[in-house]
Amino acid sequence: MNATTQDIEQLGINTVRVLSADAVQKANSGHPGTPMGIAPIGHVLWAHTMNYNPKNPEWPNRDRFILSAGHACMLQYSYLYLTGYDISLDDIKNFRQLHSKAAGHPEYGLVDGVDVTTGPLGQGFANGVGFAIAQKHLAARYNKAGFNLFDYKIYAICSDGDIMEGVTAEAASLAGHLRLGNMIYFYDDNHISIEGDTSLAFDEDVAKRFEAYGWHVQTVADGNDLKALTEAVKNAKEETERPSLIKVRTHIGFGSPNKVDKASAHGSPLGADEVKLVKKNFGFDPEQSFVVPDEVLNYYRGKGDEGVRLEQKWNELYQSYKEKYPELWTEYDLERTGKLPDGWKDKLPVFDPAEGKVATRKASGKVLNAIADSLPGLIGGSADLAPSTDTNLDKYTSFTKDDRSGRNFHFGIREHAMGAALNGIALTKGLIPYGATFLIFSEYMRPPIRLAAIMKVRPIFIYTHDSIGLGEDGTTHQPVEQLISLRSIPNLMVIRPADANETAQAWRVAIEHKDGPVAIVLTRQSIPVIDQSKFAKAIELEKGAYILSDSEKEPDIILIGTGSEVALLIDAQARLKEESIAARVISMPSWELFEKQDAAYKEKVFPKAMKKRLAVEAGSVLGWHKYVTDEGDTIGMTTFGESAPAEDLYKEFGFTTDNVVSRAKALINR
Structure with missing residues (x-):
């Protein structure tokens, strides 16, 4: 790397810092400090690490990026703009304004290049587990010798707040157990939260904690050390058996003479005078705003163009795969378009009233097993309740660290992480994920349910033991307010079928639904099968x-x-x-x-x-x-x-x- 390139790269990093400060200042709202501190991490990812194509943000083999610290969204918007995604400088100038692509936190579907909606801390971290599971599963099903169709990785940037959240603990434990070595996460260790120094409420040894989870952990002492950051990524890529956490000591508001390392840089504009000092500090004209030097734009657009060529090469491989493995190619090509195979509905069972009462959870299990062969993308499991929720696919193995092709998932007693992981899987074209627990424990899943509804993605939530009808377990397990609570969520479809045959139709509707999550609510107790012929x-x-x-x-x-x-x-x-x-x-x-x-x-x-x-x-x-x-x-x-x-x-x-x-x-x- 020659000196000129080094200069351009540093100028690019500083451009992102200044853009972030400018956008937040103009909006008079936002979080300038974190993107200023982690701009070098963003540079290493978009310039030297990730495979992506700005011209096709849905390229199946792209690396996924998750800004779990969603409040730092100006970092993501800046690099998306610089590398050539469909977001303009005018969009950035309109940051946090009505109908802007540059919303206050990254939103899936609002701007190209955002793989998942983030903001509620910990959710993005846990979504990544779902993304990683999906990659491993697709690779196990479709990759063949000489045809690594799916070898992408999951990158994320997490904050101190992410690390504190309980869902992160659930998700990190699951990722370590499953040996998801395709996850590479940066931990922005800037020591600052809204109330002040993180030592007010947080002093654990995060590195040791993640080592205990089974993660590969590295520490970078200086977040501005591009060489050290690049080396850490290289090491993480080479570690394929464990998820990786790269703990990076950064400084919130870096470049701000009066607000670096201060809580005031977290969630408020720096102030017009301070922004001018930031610009002066980085060699920009203090009187000009939203300046992107031509050499910086050309440099990053060149990086984006590299991604175009990467996908072209992958498309050639994909066409060769079609010739060698036509049945698998046809199967995946159908799934990734969201189309359903002909005849799958013919597999739906019909229940005979003469055979007696059937709990709708039992009926649901029979439906799942009846349609599983016809829908290879249908995968799922439960939060340690498969025998009670009847969600096991009997003919198929379990997804484990040794068997990535398994279609049955064991999320453990981690309802929150299960919901977030299902969202990550649902955001992976070609897969239809479901996850089950008792209706009362939908309470533990509210954030991912809500985010699925915001994103209009379609995980299928199976909630059994739906009323006082579950009986002796008593008030703690008997849902009362949960149905109306779920019905109040926009874009969430709630279905409570009346009997076994309505349950079969509920699954038909859920599989065909495209516009948001579905909750199928089922009984523990046996109930009559309604005789429709009457x-x-x-x-x-x-x-x-x-x-x-x-x-x-x-x-x-x-x-x-x-x-x-x-x-x-x-x-x-x-x-x-x-x-x-x-x-x-x-x-x-x-x-x-x-x-x-x-x-x-x-x-x-x-x-x-x-x-x-x-x-x-x-x-x-x-x-x-x-x-x-x-x-x-x-x-x-x-x-x-x-x-x-x-x-x-x-x-x-x-x-x-x-x-x-x-x-x-x-x-x-x-």
């Missing part, structure tokens, strides 16, 4: 709500239910008919799907003139007012449950045919 009705689960059983004359009341409670409504309808009361039974497995229907369909199911409505669900009654209207009523949970057999609990809390009939009659007569 009603001559097809299951219209994809519409969210449908008339399961109608009365011969105009209904006096509409009975609405989800999940296990629908069977109660059918029994209640028959009892009411004996008393010459006409009732319509609506199965409403998904509010979100119903809200997508047109006004005519909604009027068909819930005619405005039919105001007597009773909703029955073994969960919180919140939200049901929208469907029962002012003249309707609800039977639901307004307290926590108790520890007792399910039958006793349903009787205690009013989920019986007698109570439904009584409440319906009272409503009609009101």
Whole structure:
């Protein structure tokens, strides 16, 4: 490397520092200090380490980059702009403004080159585990001798805050256990958080902690030492058996004479006068803003062009692979486009009511195993609950450090990390991940559920033991408020099927869905398989709500239910008919799907003139007012449950045919 190149590289690093300070100052909002401190790490990654193509941000074999310290997003925006991604200097000038690509934290789908939405600390760290699992799995399935289609790595930059978060501990433990040697993470050890020096709340030996997790750990004493950073990356690449953590001592606000190493540089603009001092310090004109020297732009655009050539070479390999392994090529090419193979829906089982009651979790397990052969990209597992959630693919092995082709995942009792890892897998084209736990423990997964919904990616969350019907485990395990809580999340589709056959259709809808995560909510207890032949009705689960059983004359009341409670409504309808009361039974497995229907369909199911409505669900009654209207009523949970057999609990809390009939009659007569 000659002196001229060295000068340009240092100028490029300083350009990123000044751009970050300028953008935050203009927005009067943001985090200037961290991108100023870690700009050299960004340079080493984008100029000398990562394989990427700005002209095709979705190149399958690109290295993935995760800015887990999402508040430092001006670092990412700067290097994306410099290397030629579809983000302009004007976008950067519009940092944190309405409709800007340069949002306050990196957002997947908003700007090319952002592989995952980050910001809530620890999430990006854990997403990387999912990315790494996906790479290992794709490589095991498709790589052949001379055809390393998938050999990319996962790079991330993490902050002190990331390291403190509990989800990081879960994810780091899992990554070490699985020996994910394709992960290379930089730990920005700048000693500063919002409240001040990290010693206020944090003094552990992070290096020893990660060594205990089974990671390969290195330390770089000076974050401005490009040679040391480059050497550390080289060592990390050579370590293929363990994930790597490179602990780098940096200085927040580097280049700011009065705010370096101070908490005030973390989450606030430096101030106009201080920004001028920063520019002066780095040899820029203090009176000019958003300056990118031509030699810097040309240098990094050249690095971006190298990526174009890398993908061209990979595409040639991919075409040769097509000739040598046409079946595998066809399989992957179909999967990466998001298309589904012909005939997969024919594998969905049909459950016979004559065979007796079936827990919907059991039905779900049968569905999974029935469709697994047809959908090779369908992979998943549970948080140590596979026997209880029925999520094991019986014909397939487990994904382990020794078997990367396995399709069953064991996340351990790490619900939070499981959710975040599922997001990383879902962001990998060609894979359909699912993860399971009890509905009550969805609480441990809220951040990744929410981020999946923001990104509109499609992990499938399986939540079993969905109500007080789980019985003797008692109040700690009986969900009450979880259904309405999940339904309140935009872009999340919640499906609570009424029986085994609706469960099969729930899986059909979930597999076909493209626009966000899906939560399938299932019973522990066995419930009747509804005899659809009695009603001559097809299951219209994809519409969210449908008339399961109608009365011969105009209904006096509409009975609405989800999940296990629908069977109660059918029994209640028959009892009411004996008393010459006409009732319509609506199965409403998904509010979100119903809200997508047109006004005519909604009027068909819930005619405005039919105001007597009773909703029955073994969960919180919140939200049901929208469907029962002012003249309707609800039977639901307004307290926590108790520890007792399910039958006793349903009787205690009013989920019986007698109570439904009584409440319906009272409503009609009101």
